[in-house]
Amino acid sequence: KAGVTQTPRYLIKTRGQQVTLSCSPISGHRSVSWYQQTPGQGLQFLFEYFSETQRNKGNFPGRFSGRQFSNSRSEMNVSTLELGDSALYLCASRDITYNEQFFGPGTRLTVL
Amino acid sequence: AQSVTQLDSHVSVSEGTPVLLRCNYSSSYSPSLFWYVQHPNKGLQLLLKYTSAATLVKGINGFEAEFKKSETSFHLTKPSAHMSDAAEYFCVVRRMDSSYKLIFGSGTRLLVRP
Numbered sequence: 001k002a003g004v005t006q007t008p009r010y011l012i013k014t015r016g017q018q019v020t021l022s023c024s025p026i027s028g029h030r031s032v033s034w035y036q037q038t039p040g041q042g043l044q045f046l047f048e049y050f051s052e053t054q055r056n057k058g059n060f061p062g063r064f065s066g067r068q069f070s071n072s073r074s075e076m077n078v079s080t081l082e083l084g085d086s087a088l089y090l091c092a093s094r095d096i097t098y099n100e101q102f103f104g105p106g107t108r109l110t111v112l
Numbered sequence: 113a114q115s116v117t118q119l120d121s122h123v124s125v126s127e128g129t130p131v132l133l134r135c136n137y138s139s140s141y142s143p144s145l146f147w148y149v150q151h152p153n154k155g156l157q158l159l160l161k162y163t164s165a166a167t168l169v170k171g172i173n174g175f176e177a178e179f180k181k182s183e184t185s186f187h188l189t190k191p192s193a194h195m196s197d198a199a200e201y202f203c204v205v206r207r208m209d210s211s212y213k214l215i216f217g218s219g220t221r222l223l224v225r226p
Contacts, residue, residue: 004155031212043202043216056211090155094212099144099163101214103156 001027004093004104012110018079021107025072025093031055032074033101034066037088046089049074050096078109086111114139114205116186118217126225131175131190133220135203138184144206145186146214147177151199159201162186173197198224 005024013019025032034046045058049068066076072093078085088108092101119134137143147159160171167179177188186203203217 033212033214035214035216042218045213045215048211048213050211056209056213058213092156092214096212099206100146100158100161101212102158103148105155 004091004102006089006091006104006107008107009105010108010110012112013081014112015081015083017081018077019081019109020075020077021089021091021109023074023076023091023093023104025074025091026095026102029093029095029102030072031094031096031101032068032072033092033094034074034076035090035092036060037090037106038084038086043090046076081111083111085109114141114143114207114215116145116203116205116215116217118201118203118220120220121218122221122223124223124225125193127195128192131188131193131197131222133188133201133203133222135186135188135217136184137186137203137205139205139208141208144208145177145179146204146206147171147175147186147188148202148204148216149199150202150219156202159188193222193224195224195226198222 031050033048047057048055068074088106090106091104094101115138117136145162148156162179170176207213
């Protein structure tokens with residue numbers, strides 16, 4: 001099976017813009033989670049989606065949003081970008097019958 | 113609330129010597145614990161997981177970890193380090209509620225000297 005794929009791998013945006021990141025989970029996985037990784041804050045949970053419904057959300061402002069489609073693919077959106085949003089954004093998928101997540105390679109977002 | 117503390121931000125070993133990466137956890141319930149590895153510019157790879165079946169857990173690439181409830185520890189070990197083991201390692205606990213949320217430690221960077 002193909003692994004978790006994320007597009008694009010790299011993005012450069014300027015402050016105030018918005019961005020959309022995409023994640024395709026492993027075939028058959030219906031749970032998709034997003035994490036933000038920064039040198040200062042480490043790895044932090046953003047949200048989890050299952051069957052097109054958000055199940056949990058981390059402590060991030062409303063500028064961070066996401067959605068999941070019927071084919072389990074997920075997107076996350078960040079509006080009104082700030083310099084502090086520069087990070088590696090990781091997507092992870094899970095087969096709900098198993099207690100482990102599989103991570104994609106990440107999208108590195110740079111905000112100038 | 114669940115949390116993990118990685119006791120060392122950096123560990124340096126010589127190739128062929130043992131590796132010990134330390135992790136303490138805090139959990140009100142019997143926890144699900146994981147170790148993930150991240151190589152430079154790569155995503156996270158699961159090394160091993162503890163889910164109460166056995167206290168000594170074997171993972172990939174010769175790594176293993178022992179769950180010690182009395183010490184609230186879940187240290188990662190490997191008998192003999194290889195150059196390819198140089199990476200950042202994360203101890204992780206799963207938050208036990210209806211969703212699936214992982215809580216990551218701050219990471220330990222492993223340096224392997226030739």
